[in-house]
Amino acid sequence: MPHFTADQQRIVKRLDRAFKDAAKAGLALRVFDGAVLLVRTEDLGDPRYGQFGSEGGEWMEDCTQRIAVGLDADGGAGR
Numbered sequence: 001m002p003h004f005t006a007d008q009q010r011i012v013k014r015l016d017r018a019f020k021d022a023a024k025a026g027l028a029l030r031v032f033d034g035a036v037l038l039v040r041t042e043d044l045g046d047p048r049y050g051q052f053g054s055e056g057g058e059w060m061e062d063c064t065q066r067i068a069v070g071l072d073a074d075g076g077a078g079r
Contacts, residue, residue, distance in 0.1 A: 030064070036073045037064040 004012060019029070028044060030037045037060065043049065048059035 031073045032060070034072060034074055035066050036068040036071060038067050039064045 022029070022038070026041045028039050028041050030039060040063070043059075043063040046059055046063060048055045049063075050056070051059065
């Protein structure tokens with residue numbers, strides 16, 4: 001387990017609570033190309049979800065809200 005400072009641990013706990021509240025409210029998080037996206041869980045059933053190209057781009061435009069700008073949420077594609 002990482003050794004967070006007291007301030008970092010306080011933020012970790014706040015984020016954990018916020019993510020749990022988001023799930024209860026019917027929201028989900030996705031990470032795409034370094035961006036954290038917030039989406040309604042019902043929009044995960046949209047046939048455009050998971051598509052690439054213009055269909056996927058339209059889904060992202062219509063169904064997601066980018067949050068945590070600057071967090072650098074790499075999904076494993078690089079450093």
